Amino acid sequence: MNVLARLRRQMLVALREIAPEAEVAPLAEMVTTAQDARFGDYQANCAMPLGKLLKRPPRDVAAELVAKLDTQGMCHPAEIAGPGFINLKLNDAWLTAQLQAAVADPRLTVTPVEQPRTYVIDYSAPNVAKPMHVGHIRSTVIGDALYRVLKFIGHRVISDNHLGDWGTxxxxxxxxxxxxxxxxxxxxxxxxxxxxxxxxxxxxxxxxxxxxxxxxxxxxxxxxxxxxxxxxxxxxxxxxxxxxxxxxxxxxxxxxxxxxxxxxxxxxxxxxxxxxxxxxxxxxxxxxxxxxxxxxxxxxxxxxxxxxxxRLWQEFMPPCLSAIEEVYRRLGVTFDVTLGESFYHPRLAEVVDDLAKRGLARESDGALCVFLEKFAAPMIVRKKDGAFLYATTDLATIRYRMQTWQPDAILYVVDHRQSFHFEQLFALAQIWDCAGVELRHISFGTVLGKDGKPYKTRSGDTVGLTGLLDEAVSRARKIVDDAEKGAPRGQELNHEARAHIAEVVGISAIKYADLTHDRNSDYEFSYDKMLAMYGNTATYMQYAYARVRSIFRRGEIDVDALRQSGAKLVLVEPAERALARQLLRLEEALEQTVADYRPNMLTAYLFDLADAYSTFFEQCPVLKADSPTTRDSRLLLCDLTARTIRQGLELLGIPVVEQM
RNA sequence: GCCCUCGUAGCUCAGGGGAUAGAGCAUCGGUUUCCUAAACCGGUGGUCGCAGGUUCGAAUCCUGCCGGGGGUACCA
Missing domain, CATH: 1.10.287 (Helix Hairpins)
Structure with a gap:
């Protein structure tokens, strides 16, 4: 259930009655989540600009909008505040009913998009001949998360690992x-x-x-x-x-x-x-x-x-590929297709001929170039020695993808240094073979060391990805062991369990740390920070999940039976309501994530959810609740929280552990 | 030179037209006969790089400047 989208739709209806049609759509978009809980759950800011437009006092406009707004039972009567803010508060009965529906819904009421698109996502793309390194984290992890989210919300998505398997x-x-x-x-x-x-x-x-x-x-x-x-x-x-x-x-x-x-x-x-x-x-x-x-x-x-x-190439490829596969296995990343540069090699000459034939490319200084007005430098598609380049392969790749999948969008999850290349590539592609397709460079910043420079080993070498994962896992192991040595809880974890937890926690720490930063920013790589138990980290999210699950273990609750029992949700305490409201925002978070392809929108949502749960956990006893009704209701909230965290993390490519 | 990006609390980072700018770390203080304290609650801390502009309203959009990073004809 996307509450925000529904409220916007209803606001659109109300706006149509009093505003010119041309202005209506952007005004409806001005319904957003409330900035502050005191203002309710959602707010509409459209009365102020509309008042200006109609030359009427904004508060009057707000009042008229409120009168015409049919929230279909979602909200209490709206309140008008300040210069003309329209504050909307969800009706508890409605909120409860929505969550009650989520209890039995494997998709947690997230509805598939009405108009599915076909996406091709190009990410990871390591060089086969050399070991994967820290530079491959971002593309791999961001690409995988976007793949999962787009697919979950109902799009057709093809993930393609464009391996560097043919170069120098x-x-x-x-x-x-x-x-x-x-x-x-x-x-x-x-x-x-x-x-x-x-x-x-x-x-x-x-x-x-x-x-x-x-x-x-x-x-x-x-x-x-x-x-x-x-x-x-x-x-x-x-x-x-x-x-x-x-x-x-x-x-x-x-x-x-x-x-x-x-x-x-x-x-x-x-x-x-x-x-x-x-x-x-x-x-x-x-x-x-x-x-x-x-x-x-x-x-x-x-x-x-x-x-x-x-022959040597054919001999080298399988062992190199399986080394890469091993890294993907640990990262939990898969691809629908893996079509590297070698796959496109036979198609390059044809691409170049076609460009030349259509007059898009011409010779300059012995090289075949495409000159586009917008750009100072040409795009070279054939070197003077006759060899083809990156740009040539990318063009052949676009053409192949168009012919094979007829995508609506192709996303390239590649670091920001290549933005110029993609600008040229897209500009050319639009006039060449794929007008109308959304071609997007999902660029991202650099992983930095403590010195603020690209992350390197002390001797200045690039950091291998396997070693990086091992280090995170070994540090996670130390934390798990230390915690075990501390307060005895009567639930000792054996060696295998601890090793498994360390592997999951260590690797998810790296992935989550990457995803939680805005992809455009550079960020500082720090094991200590990513493995911290407080703050917006995978460790914290894992812990939040394990803590919820622990209630069910401790109370020996059969979750399936609970879900099917018909137990009713009842929201009484403010902490219960705040948690409920947050639970119902998953779909909004996914929409935001996809809007500009930014996974940090999802991590932020999950962190807020964990925060709401923490407050609930402190203030509302579950197993020791006053009545069986309250207990069951709270157990349902716990179950929904656990499932939402698990689903959210899964969409980020992060598995959970039941116990830490 | 030109193009792209970033500049927000001591540090690491969110927020990308709305009300009193947030989080974590650090720092100061509080909470454990109680479902995982790997937790929670509170305090301190900000001319949102600078200067103009657009707007009822700007950290957010535009222009210029300053500072960091990246790119800029045969690497990918």
Missing amino acids: QFGMIIYGYKHFRDESAYQDKPVDELSRLYRLVHRIIAYYEGRDELPILETKVAAAKEACEKLDRVASDKLDKDALKKLDKDKKRAQDNAASVAGEWNALQSKLAAEEADAAFIDLARKHATIQTAVLTETAKLHAGDAENH
Whole structure:
């Protein structure tokens, strides 16, 4: 039941009687949840602008709207406050009846959308050739949550993992395999060995790139220094106030720039020095001085159908895929289809031909480019060496998705740094093959470390995803064990139970911490914060759930029997009513989540629900209630709370534990 | 240079036209013969980066500026 939507619909009816039709829709949208419980449960703010429009006192308009508003029994007679706020309070009898219906409803009265759409969601998309790392959390977790929510509210949704399984990384491990492989290690643990090879090849390439970069940086340092000196020489006594101000600003900029370039040079210098101190590595690097081009050659051979490279690719894929699968298994993430870059390879030439044929692409500096008016830089679809790019694959992918699923929307859950790419891609797609389709870049910010910079290990390496999960689980385990050592409760948990709780709590902490932040913001990664027992964390939500469930265990209540018993809900205490009202808002929360594809709307709802439950739990004894009627009613509230939390967490991709 | 983003309490973050701007942490104080204290209740703490503008009403929308991050022709 979406109370808000129904109230808006009714308000629309009332508005039609007194306002011009063109103005009616946005005015009806001005019904919202109340800002403050003192104002009731919902409020309508449309009387003020409408009063302005009709040149009538807003309070009069409000009064007329109230008179014409039929809340269909949902609310008490509305009250008018302040300049013309219309405050709506849910009728307790109606509220009770709604929840009573939820007791027997597996969907908790969430009704499927009236007009289902078809969505394709593109998320996670790791590179197969290298281990998944911290950067994959957000896309995977946000994408999975959106997938679940959209599907739950009744849309047709296809999740597609667009794997990076065809790019330069494969050239790198093929090169590594051919030159550096430890055969027994490869036979023993192929993924570990391939990942070692990837890192080794990457390290050598980085070393050579660094050596190429160093002189460039040196000239930059010199140029920056000179720019500073030049500004210092400017005769400031001849300048007026504004020009002086500008000069100071320019100086500061120049100095900042000089400092940052010098810093870069320093960092690179010491990094290269460190590499050069490693005699064995340098020896290896010297023997593979042409590695940069050699890797590209291996990649090109793979793409051209070279028998050996293709065989190696086929050999590498299964173990790499199963390593990735293992991570998804722990995260509880699944995909309907997994169509990586390799799948689209045979379709790229056709895409490029089509673009050229339709006059959308033309050659420039040897590359085939699409120039769109809006953008300063062209979109390159074929390099001058004939190779295709990211953009080409994305275009082929869009076309395939259009042909295969005829989606109404395609969502790309990809980090914000690629927004320019998507702007171009969507602009082109609209004039090319898929006008009218909602193409959305669901962008998200960066996971930061304590220093406010992208989260890295102490040595500056990217953090592997598996290690990250392990760490969270081991910290969760410590918390579980510590809690067990504390106040004895007579319900000791055995080793297996604790291990299971730690796995669930640890991993859900990471997922929830990610989902609870606005996706556009960067956020600081902190095990301590995400595993905290207070505040908006998965641990707290899990605990809230376990605490509800504990009542049923302690009271030896048969929940199914309770639900079918016909026991009546009765709302008496303010805490009961507040909880009830919150329980009935699940559908509103889901709608908000989907409106701009923001899972933090759902976590916020769940946290508020847990909060309402906590107050209820403190103030309203359940098992020791005064009467059997009150007890049953409260048990029903507990059951609905537990189910709503479980359902909500499940929609976020987070399982629950019955006991902690 | 241009484009995109962010700037809210000491810290980490919500709130994205409505009434007195919220939460958690930190800090100060209170609550356990009582269903999980891994909890709850209360206090302290804010010129919502700055300046204009639109509006009956701006943290929220617009413009400019300041500051952080990101992107900007053959990587993905």
